[in-house]
Amino acid sequence: MERVTIEDVEAEPHPMGVNRERQPVTDALGAEHMTAVHYELDPGEQFSGGLHTHHDQEELFYVMEGTATFEYGTDGEKTPVEAGEVIRFEPGEFQCGRNESDEQVVGLALAAPGSQHNWADLESMAPCPECDEVTPHGVEEPDESFVIFCKECGNEMRIA
Template sequence: MERVSIDDVEAEPHPMGVNRERRVLTDALGAEEMTAVHYELEPGEQFSGGLHTHHDQEEVFYVLEGTATFEHGTDGEKTDVEAGEVIRFEPGEFQCGRNESEDIVVGLALAAPGSQHDWEQLESFAPCGECGEVTAHGVREPDRDFVIYCKECGNEMQIA
């Protein structure tokens, strides 16, 4: 058994700069079969780096405070999730959670199986500077920085 206070886990901003208050609880708990991350999102911030899916993990988001808006699928459909509510995304289902309100959103993201992504199983939609449109992007396993690449033309973008 492991127990940890969220306040004792160091806050790390998302590598893509989409939020400032992210506390990865996985390592502090010694978890190996799932991921747990605590977020506090200011207005305009999001849980992750845009519309994406994990082909190897399902994700559950529990909203503790405020209202998070989740875009899901690839047609722009949105669902608001209020404090005390939970939303689940199966492997392969595209989603992106944001704080579109004027209040702080506090939430917990849980993913399984595995305590770490298989980066080759992550896919996102993002604008490609070479293609000039939104295309499917993959992520190469990062050593220190993320390398996101366009699946159409191979154009790479490094995120520190």
């Protein structure tokens, strides 16, 4: 049995700079079969680095305070998720949660199976400067930075 308070979990902002209060509860508890991350999102911040999917993980987001807006699919559909609500995304379903309000959003992201990403199963939709359109992108396992590559043309982008 392991136990921790959120206040004791050190914040690790997203490497792409999309949030500042991201606390990996999973790491603090030594969990291996699921992921739990606590977020406090200021206006304009988001849970992750953009519209993406995990082909190997189911994800749930519990909004504890405020209203988060989730984009889902690949055609720009959005839905608000208010405090006390939970939203689920199945493996392979594209999503991105953001704070588009003027108030702080506090939420908990839960994913299973696995506590670490299988980077080969992560895919994002991002603009490719070579293709001159939004295309599917893969992500290489980060060392010092993220390498995102266009699955259409192979163009690579390094994000510190």
